Structures are given as C-alpha cells and as structure tokens.
Amino acid sequence: MPRYFFHVIHHRRRLDQEGKDLPDRHAAWKAAVETAGQRLKGLDGKPKPECDWRIEVTDEFQKTLYALHIGAERPR
Numbered sequence: 690m691p692r693y694f695f696h697v698i699h700h701r702r703r704l705d706q707e708g709k710d711l712p713d714r715h716a717a718w719k720a721a722v723e724t725a726g727q728r729l730k731g732l733d734g735k736p737k738p739e740c741d742w743r744i745e746v747t748d749e750f751q752k753t754l755y756a757l758h759i760g761a762e763r764p765r
Contacts, residue, residue, distance in 0.1 A: 692710050697742065698745065708749070721755055741758065745757075
C-alpha cells in the first residue's frame with residue numbers, strides 16, 4: 690500500500706515524517722480534506738484575516754500530488 694505525507698505550511702513548513710498508508714490518491718485527498726477540517730475546528734476562531742496556510746499531500750517520493758489552501762481575508 691502506498692504511503693502519503695501531509696505537510697502543513699503556516700509561517701513555516703511542518704513536515705510529516707510518518708505519513709499514512711492509504712490505498713490510493715483518492716483516499717489521500719479525502720484524508721487531506723478531513724485533516725484540514727479537523728485543524729480548522731481545533732483553531733476555534735483564533736485565525737486572523739490574511740492568515741493563510743495549506744496542506745501539501747506528497748507521495749512516498751515526495752512528489753506533490755495535491756495542495757489544499759486555506760485562507761481568510763477581510764473585505765475592503
């Protein structure tokens with residue numbers, strides 16, 4: 690089973706050293722979306738506008754497969 694890594698970039702790059710064994714890319718995308726949702730929920734409204742972050746999904750060769758961007762902005 691392939692291994693996928695979920696790196697979080699917010700002010701600095703936090704590399705996922707363990708990764709997860711998942712059956713395919715579709716499962717890796719689903720895990721990235723679920724992880725993003727959990728992280729947003731855990732922030733409990735603390736992020737400020739203009740504070741962007743993202744999750745990069747890479748394969749076992751560190752090839753980026755997906756990048757999920759989370760951003761907030763204040764309307765002008």
